[in-house]
Amino acid sequence: MSKTRQEWRDRLGRPAMVVLFRTPLRWRYAVYFAEPGGVFDGALTDEPADGPPESAQAAMRQWIQDTFQQPVAVAWKASDQADRWTGTVHPVPNPPPEITTP
Numbered sequence: 102m103s104k105t106r107q108e109w110r111d112r113l114g115r116p117a118m119v120v121l122f123r124t125p126l127r128w129r130y131a132v133y134f135a136e137p138g139g140v141f142d143g144a145l146t147d148e149p150a151d152g153p154p155e156s157a158q159a160a161m162r163q164w165i166q167d168t169f170q171q172p173v174a175v176a177w178k179a180s181d182q183a184d185r186w187t188g189t190v191h192p193v194p195n196p197p198p199e200i201t202t203p
Contacts, residue, residue: 113139116165116190119175121157123184126150128157154186165190
């Protein structure tokens with residue numbers, strides 16, 4: 102990871118909550134951080150706007166893991182507004198080892 106990206110990640114803190122919503126063109130998100138706090142927003146460019154929410158949720162969880170280099174679980178809850186979900190991000194302290202098959 103580049104030094105700039107490391108500094109950016111350290112400034113934001115730990116991801117605590119994510120809002121995921123569908124727009125006509127793509128899936129968008131806002132990630133909210135625990136201390137020191139902040140918000141980061143963007144779009145899932147590899148997920149089609151008409152794709153299932155489960156696929157976008159899985160892609161969002163993977164983005165958080167890849168960006169912050171820590172395994173996480175996300176507990177999703179549907180919003181009272183159509184095509185919107187909120188997720189609480191939980192670090193996974195001891196993920197199971199990856200199983201590889203020969």
